[in-house]
Amino acid sequence: MFLTISTRGTAATPATDLGFLLHKNPGNAQTFSTSHGTAHVFYPEAEVGRCTAALLLEVDPIALIRRGKGKGRGGAPDAALGQYVNDRPYAASSLLAVALSTVFSTALRGVCKARPERAAASLPLRIEVPAVAAKGGPDLVRALFAPLGWDVTAEPVALDPQFPGWGDSRYVRLVLESERLTLAEALRHLYVLLPVLDDAKHYWVSPDEVDKLLRAGEGWLPGHPEHRLITNRYLSRRWSLTRQAIERLELVRLAETDDSEVEDIDNAVEAETEAEPRPTPLAVQRREAILAGLRETGAARVLDLGCGEGHLVRELLRDARFTEITAVDVSARALAIAARRLKLDRMGERQASRVRLLQGSLTYTDKRLTGYDAAVLSEVIEHLDLPRLPALEYAVFGAARPRRVLVTTPNVEYNVRWETLPAGHVRHGDHRFEWTRAEFAVWAAAVAERYGYTVEFRPVGPDDPEVGPPTQMAVFHRDTTEQDKKEAKAA
Amino acid sequence: MSGTPTGRSLPVTDLSLVVLVGATGSGKSTFARKHFAPTEVISSDFCRGLVADDENDQSATGDAFDVLHYIAGKRLAAGRRTVVDATSVQPDARRQLIELAKKYDVLPIAIVLDVPEEVCAERNAARPDRAGMPRRVIQRHTRELRRSLKHLEREGFRKVHVLRGVAEVEGATIVTEKRYNDLTHLTGPFDIIGDIHGCSAELESLLAKLGYHDGVHAEGRTAVFVGDLVDRGPDSPAVLRRVMGMVAAGTALCVPGNHENKFGRYLKGRTVQYTHGLAETVAQMEGESEEFKDEVRRFVDGLVSHYVLDGGRLVVCHAGLPEKYHGRTSGRVRSHALYGETTGETDEFGLPVRYPWAEDYRGRAAVVYGHTPVPEATWLNNTICLDTGAVFGGKLTALRWPEREIVDVPAERTWYEPVRPLRVDAPGGQDGRPLDLADVTGRGGVETRYLGRVAVREENAAAALEVMSRFAVDPRLLPYLPPTMAPTPTSREEGYLEHPAEAFAQYARDGVGRVVCEEKHMGSRAVALVCRDAATTAKRFGVGEGPTGALYTRTGRPFFDDGAVTEEILERLRAAVTEADLWERLDTDWLLLDAELMPWSLKSQGLLRRQYAAVGAASGAVFPPALAALEAAGARGADVSALLARQRERAADAAAFTDAYRRYCWTTDGLEGVRLAPFQVLAVRGRSLAALPHDEQLALLDRLVEHDTSGLLQTTRRLYVDTGDPESVRSGIDWWLEMTGRGGEGMVVKPLGALVRDGQGRPVQPGIKCRGREYLRIIYGPEYTRPDNLARLRGRFLNHKRSLALREYALGLEALDRLADGEPLWRVHEAVFGVLALESEPVDPRL
Numbered sequence A: 001m002f003l004t005i006s007t008r009g010t011a012a013t014p015a016t017d018l019g020f021l022l023h024k025n026p027g028n029a030q031t032f033s034t035s036h037g038t039a040h041v042f043y044p045e046a047e048v049g050r051c052t053a054a055l056l057l058e059v060d061p062i063a064l065i066r067r068g069k070g071k072g073r074g075g076a077p078d079a080a081l082g083q084y085v086n087d088r089p090y091a092a093s094s095l096l097a098v099a100l101s102t103v104f105s106t107a108l109r110g111v112c113k114a115r116p117e118r119a120a121a122s123l124p125l126r127i128e129v130p131a132v133a134a135k136g137g138p139d140l141v142r143a144l145f146a147p148l149g150w151d152v153t154a155e156p157v158a159l160d161p162q163f164p165g166w167g168d169s170r171y172v173r174l175v176l177e178s179e180r181l182t183l184a185e186a187l188r189h190l191y192v193l194l195p196v197l198d199d200a201k202h203y204w205v206s207p208d209e210v211d212k213l214l215r216a217g218e219g220w221l222p223g224h225p226e227h228r229l230i231t232n233r234y235l236s237r238r239w240s241l242t243r244q245a246i247e248r249l250e251l252v253r254l255a256e257t258d259d260s261e262v263e264d265i266d267n268a269v270e271a272e273t274e275a276e277p278r279p280t281p282l283a284v285q286r287r288e289a290i291l292a293g294l295r296e297t298g299a300a301r302v303l304d305l306g307c308g309e310g311h312l313v314r315e316l317l318r319d320a321r322f323t324e325i326t327a328v329d330v331s332a333r334a335l336a337i338a339a340r341r342l343k344l345d346r347m348g349e350r351q352a353s354r355v356r357l358l359q360g361s362l363t364y365t366d367k368r369l370t371g372y373d374a375a376v377l378s379e380v381i382e383h384l385d386l387p388r389l390p391a392l393e394y395a396v397f398g399a400a401r402p403r404r405v406l407v408t409t410p411n412v413e414y415n416v417r418w419e420t421l422p423a424g425h426v427r428h429g430d431h432r433f434e435w436t437r438a439e440f441a442v443w444a445a446a447v448a449e450r451y452g453y454t455v456e457f458r459p460v461g462p463d464d465p466e467v468g469p470p471t472q473m474a475v476f477h478r479d480t481t482e483q484d485k486k487e488a489k490a491a
Numbered sequence B: 001m002s003g004t005p006t007g008r009s010l011p012v013t014d015l016s017l018v019v020l021v022g023a024t025g026s027g028k029s030t031f032a033r034k035h036f037a038p039t040e041v042i043s044s045d046f047c048r049g050l051v052a053d054d055e056n057d058q059s060a061t062g063d064a065f066d067v068l069h070y071i072a073g074k075r076l077a078a079g080r081r082t083v084v085d086a087t088s089v090q091p092d093a094r095r096q097l098i099e100l101a102k103k104y105d106v107l108p109i110a111i112v113l114d115v116p117e118e119v120c121a122e123r124n125a126a127r128p129d130r131a132g133m134p135r136r137v138i139q140r141h142t143r144e145l146r147r148s149l150k151h152l153e154r155e156g157f158r159k160v161h162v163l164r165g166v167a168e169v170e171g172a173t174i175v176t177e178k179r180y181n182d183l184t185h186l187t188g189p190f191d192i193i194g195d196i197h198g199c200s201a202e203l204e205s206l207l208a209k210l211g212y213h214d215g216v217h218a219e220g221r222t223a224v225f226v227g228d229l230v231d232r233g234p235d236s237p238a239v240l241r242r243v244m245g246m247v248a249a250g251t252a253l254c255v256p257g258n259h260e261n262k263f264g265r266y267l268k269g270r271t272v273q274y275t276h277g278l279a280e281t282v283a284q285m286e287g288e289s290e291e292f293k294d295e296v297r298r299f300v301d302g303l304v305s306h307y308v309l310d311g312g313r314l315v316v317c318h319a320g321l322p323e324k325y326h327g328r329t330s331g332r333v334r335s336h337a338l339y340g341e342t343t344g345e346t347d348e349f350g351l352p353v354r355y356p357w358a359e360d361y362r363g364r365a366a367v368v369y370g371h372t373p374v375p376e377a378t379w380l381n382n383t384i385c386l387d388t389g390a391v392f393g394g395k396l397t398a399l400r401w402p403e404r405e406i407v408d409v410p411a412e413r414t415w416y417e418p419v420r421p422l423r424v425d426a427p428g429g430q431d432g433r434p435l436d437l438a439d440v441t442g443r444g445g446v447e448t449r450y451l452g453r454v455a456v457r458e459e460n461a462a463a464a465l466e467v468m469s470r471f472a473v474d475p476r477l478l479p480y481l482p483p484t485m486a487p488t489p490t491s492r493e494e495g496y497l498e499h500p501a502e503a504f505a506q507y508a509r510d511g512v513g514r515v516v517c518e519e520k521h522m523g524s525r526a527v528a529l530v531c532r533d534a535a536t537t538a539k540r541f542g543v544g545e546g547p548t549g550a551l552y553t554r555t556g557r558p559f560f561d562d563g564a565v566t567e568e569i570l571e572r573l574r575a576a577v578t579e580a581d582l583w584e585r586l587d588t589d590w591l592l593l594d595a596e597l598m599p600w601s602l603k604s605q606g607l608l609r610r611q612y613a614a615v616g617a618a619s620g621a622v623f624p625p626a627l628a629a630l631e632a633a634g635a636r637g638a639d640v641s642a643l644l645a646r647q648r649e650r651a652a653d654a655a656a657f658t659d660a661y662r663r664y665c666w667t668t669d670g671l672e673g674v675r676l677a678p679f680q681v682l683a684v685r686g687r688s689l690a691a692l693p694h695d696e697q698l699a700l701l702d703r704l705v706e707h708d709t710s711g712l713l714q715t716t717r718r719l720y721v722d723t724g725d726p727e728s729v730r731s732g733i734d735w736w737l738e739m740t741g742r743g744g745e746g747m748v749v750k751p752l753g754a755l756v757r758d759g760q761g762r763p764v765q766p767g768i769k770c771r772g773r774e775y776l777r778i779i780y781g782p783e784y785t786r787p788d789n790l791a792r793l794r795g796r797f798l799n800h801k802r803s804l805a806l807r808e809y810a811l812g813l814e815a816l817d818r819l820a821d822g823e824p825l826w827r828v829h830e831a832v833f834g835v836l837a838l839e840s841e842p843v844d845p846r847l
Helices: A016-021 A059-066 A094-103 A116-120 A138-147 A183-198 A209-217 A226-248 A249-257 A281-293 A310-316 A333-344 A386-400 A414-416 A435-452 A480-490 B028-035 B044-052 B060-077 B091-103 B117-126 B135-155 B165-171 B200-210 B236-249 B258-267 B278-285 B289-302 B331-339 B460-468 B502-507 B534-541 B564-580 B607-637 B641-662 B693-707 B726-741 B774-779 B787-793 B799-822 B825-839
Strands: A001-010 A028-034 A037-046 A048-061 A125-133 A151-158 A168-178 A301-303 A323-330 A356-358 A374-378 A404-410 A454-460 A473-479 B009-013 B016-021 B040-042 B082-085 B107-114 B159-164 B175-176 B190-193 B222-225 B252-253 B304-309 B314-317 B344-345 B352-354 B366-369 B384-385 B394-399 B405-410 B444-448 B452-455 B515-521 B522-531 B548-551 B588-596 B675-684 B718-722 B746-751 B770-771
Touching: A001 A016, A001 A183, A016 A116, A028 A094, A037 A094, A037 B607, A048 A094, A048 B607, A048 B641, A059 A435, A059 B607, A094 A138, A094 A183, A116 B252, A116 B825, A125 A183, A138 A168, A151 B394, A151 B607, A183 A209, A183 A454, A209 A226, A226 B190, A226 B746, A249 B460, A249 B825, A281 A310, A281 A374, A281 A404, A281 A454, A281 A473, A301 A310, A310 A323, A310 A333, A310 B028, A310 B548, A323 B304, A333 B200, A333 B352, A333 B460, A435 A454, A435 A473, A480 B190, A480 B222, B009 B016, B009 B190, B009 B726, B016 B028, B016 B091, B016 B135, B016 B252, B016 B289, B016 B564, B028 B040, B028 B082, B044 B082, B044 B384, B060 B082, B060 B693, B091 B107, B091 B135, B091 B693, B107 B135, B117 B135, B175 B770, B190 B200, B200 B394, B222 B352, B236 B252, B236 B278, B236 B289, B258 B278, B258 B289, B314 B515, B344 B534, B366 B675, B444 B588, B444 B799, B444 B825, B452 B787, B452 B799, B460 B522, B502 B515, B502 B726, B502 B825, B515 B693, B515 B726, B522 B534, B522 B675, B548 B564, B564 B693, B588 B607, B607 B641, B675 B693, B675 B799, B718 B726, B726 B746, B799 B825
Parallel strands: A301 A323, A301 A374, A323 A356, A374 A404, B009 B175, B016 B082, B016 B107, B040 B082, B107 B159, B190 B222, B222 B252, B314 B366, B366 B384
Antiparallel strands: A001 A048, A001 A125, A028 A037, A037 A048, A125 A168, A151 A168, A404 A473, A454 A473, B190 B394, B304 B314, B344 B352, B394 B405, B444 B452, B515 B718, B515 B746, B522 B548, B522 B588, B588 B675, B746 B770
16 A cells, blocks of 8 residues: 655745655655554655655554454354455555554644645645555546545556456546645545545544544545535444344355455345435335335235335325235345334234244245235235246246235337336346336236136236336236145145 | 953053143152163253252242143154143143143153052151141142042043052053054065055956065065045956955055045945945945955955155155144044145135145155146155046056156046146156245254265355355255365475365375376366257256256356356267267266366456456556665665565565466467366266265266367376375376466375265265465465474464365265255255355365
8 A cells, every 4th residue: 555745845945844744754754563564654755846755554464353353263254254355455545544644643633733824725735545445436536535625537457458458347447636735624524535445344443433533534534525425424334234234144255265356245235324215206106116016905914025124014004904914035135124124023922923034935835924815915926036936936926826916017119218227238237138018918917727726816006008107017816716726636 | 442451561652642630649750760861851940940040939830831831842843752741630631741742743651650548648748848748738649649539541542551559550551553554663674655545457457567476575665555446437446355365364555535535534424425436335345245345344444644754765655645644643643644725715626725835845765646637756855646537537656665766557548537637746846845934944953875964054055045045046946066175285395375286195094095186177167967858958967948957066056157158068078978988888867977168267267356466567557666765775775675585585486376366367269278187077967976085987978078079178188096005106206297287277086985984984085186386376375385483384274174075075076966866956956055044154265
């Protein structure tokens, strides 16, 4: 990790005053021990006209990984996240920010007894960081620094020049230039914005992080057009990351087995944010259509198959006619989030006794799911590979056999109406297929025929005369007595 | 109840609930101690102590009996005889125990200790904790006991032994009796014969075809009849005569069918309806002698509902039997064995709707039965129905055991019109029975032949469920997952973390002389299931509509999102198999191959870009300006020489790292540039090849690669090493040095004999990997070779990884064996799922 800070000067205001401002003598190379490695400060040039201070941080990647880790079994959560192959020794990140604040702490506060007037005044500055980890790329780098009075040069670094097809890395070569800022301001910008750009797993957690942000952001953060993103990235990710890390260790290992990343397989729920996401109008309409479909038959014992984070469960709980709500999902993390969102552990016993969250899989039959009045499969089937769909059909319609089954799935014809969706793209990265109304109808009719249900279709959302509604819903129904016999015979 | 007063021997069934009945102080505990194993006996006093810290606290009696019934229930469910040591002098206390026995379908047996009141009082007085017990308690017990005596059998006890007086109690001995249905000591071989229904001619043809002459098999095989010998068909008396003769001669066993049961009631003069073909039997019996009728009546009366045979591996009954009823003895079990379970409904033909019990069956024992006519006898979850409707014009079917071979003869004609058409009983139709969640979760582990029970923890099963459900290929096409492999013990050699010397030394210590070193390919693990054609996939693996196999990763995910690409690779493989004549040579129409698919970048591009290339990019960007700045500072006279030297080394390490990962990347266009290196044939039809020595394996695979004209297949270079010969070991090391020096990934050392145990009979590692020095930069980071880093990394712990590798290997072998034995899908899947679950165990991922 490396950065340089340069300034220009004249005989009256020599550039070498940078040494006073930083409290580091341009004549020497100095070494400082920081919490994550050794920081070196040296001056590649120190003339009246131009002076450059360099900060080089040597981290020990092996110590970084081993910190706080159990032996052999990799007990602690960071064992799985931490890799020996790690960009931390090279790319500017929170580690460099911490080193910066340690090595230049006085300068960061704007204190300089030797040259107080120069510390208070703006000076021509040029800061170079050859590799900044920047999630959001050069555009975000510019959006963060430009409003603060910097001329920003942000060039993406290619992933591998031998494989041009791979495109750019998430690193940016950053040059900041300004005549309008004090050194202290410049350092504070870096201190806050380097970790924000990195937006990665933090290696430092301290309870007074909010105070630090307020102090370092004083005078510039409140008015920054991106202050929301800055604060969120700086503060909010830490706890949820730690929690996620613990919750999905097993999955992390399975991903590693396959040389892939945990995000590839643990994608059942969106990245967790502390704030409740505002439901999209379509999601609300979908839930209303489902609730209506359940209420009209007087269903009391209801299955929510593929319940995700429990949005529908929450609605079902609000209606006392649903006396038994069993919510099933295959994702342990989705269930953990659902339990947290529904506040199951703090719910009254009577209320809590109405709801049950189960880990289960719809590609396996499951005795716990038999005997229900109704089942909901909302936005579920499209997450299965088509060849696996018959297993779900049997598990739900053949084995669990609720009286009524509501299935919703996107209507792919409507996709042309989503302005943000590129042509030919599915609505969610994990959708294995999206069907037209005709395809859905053929599938539903075949399932109904095979398992002794009748089926009708309902639009959900605005029913476009040309392409139909955004969501399509099939309502399956079976008469209990006659159909049971027929089915038992066929089985 | 015979015997002399001093030496009574009391028969007690091996699986039963034995209730000791006697007043306090009558000597029940002493009696129990003398005659039964300590763990067989549960005493109410002990349970009182468990819940109340005081064996005599009468206020804890309710809770104590809850505990007693709970423990007894667990024991009986597990098939263990249980002795209840409580007074049990009150009818209500006994009623609860009889209900318990019924619930678990075991015989309730009462042993009464009728000892004079004075003796009881004397004994209690001698015990400090009971000395204060009022005399009236003993009096009440004795009174209640006397009142109970004559009701015991009516209460439901199937055996009642009353021991009167101290002498008789002390002189008694217990004789353990086997249950009638327990013929586990008979190992056959057997020929199990389906429903005959009076089809005498077909029976004779079948017996002849099976090798019986006049009821006797030359090789001493035993016939087993699943019942329904009579009714509907042309000559029930002849069938009875043949079967009864064979049973009497000891060349056959027979269980009763529902038709024998009804016929037996007719013979005893009960009122029965002459329906479902009984009228025919009655008419045919008219000409028979009273003597024969008597004989038939006795025969039918003596039939045992079901048999457990061949060490518990085989259960024969008429209508199928869930595992919990195997070897049990109750009215419910008999009724189940004869009639099966019904849903309580009737179908449009007025016949009872049968509960599909076989669909739920998970037992280890094969259940062979009849009762429900089906067009073909097919295995379903280790059960098979042999009623192929001989009397309805179908065929008469036998199953050879343990060969599991079907032998049948066609019906000479339709002797009786069926009420409803024959149909397949397999649920889910052609797709076979779907998997149930209970197949893979909540089981706690998997029994393996190689390593005994392998535990699977719940959190690991949960993770596996997620991946299996959302990402894996169809489980029917996923009969195996490859195990993880342990690295070589850590090397002390300067500059090396792994070095083959340790691997050879390890095998030498394990007593393995001959090993093969196989080149470690620079790609991703892939398992290929190659079927001869789509029809084979449909027939053997039950997956219709297209695929001719599967190609999947270490976690069961399809290698290619596009099924057409998979098919193209399978097509090339298939062509090579055909050209190499391996279908015939291996007598199979499918192959399961363990292989490496290259390049690595093909599958793991995401990881390569986000992690490996990223590190290369960041280091590539940061070092040039940093080195330039240091050089400038040095030129100005600052003392940065040590720092500069160190940074130059770091830059060189980072460049070496970049070189290392680049070797795993090359661009592919469609299948152009894609290579597959098979290194083991795991299984073919009916056989697991996991135990085939590696030189034979490689010979097969060389043949395969030679006959590949598409350029897809790549050979695996190898070297054979004798771990006891220093020169040979040296050549192995040189080979590795040379290979890894050119950028190779390393090698895997395997015992030549594949499946090998050490001197103490413990399985040895099936393979040990030795990774190249440069390759390990990708694993341990660019700077791992620096001496201080190496020193720290050498403190790695291998034991868990080694244990994990063995356990996963055992599960993989088990899956292959189960596949070879034609076991049901859930049994194969259980083991495969176990491998995936174990892969999520916490172990250092760099090992």
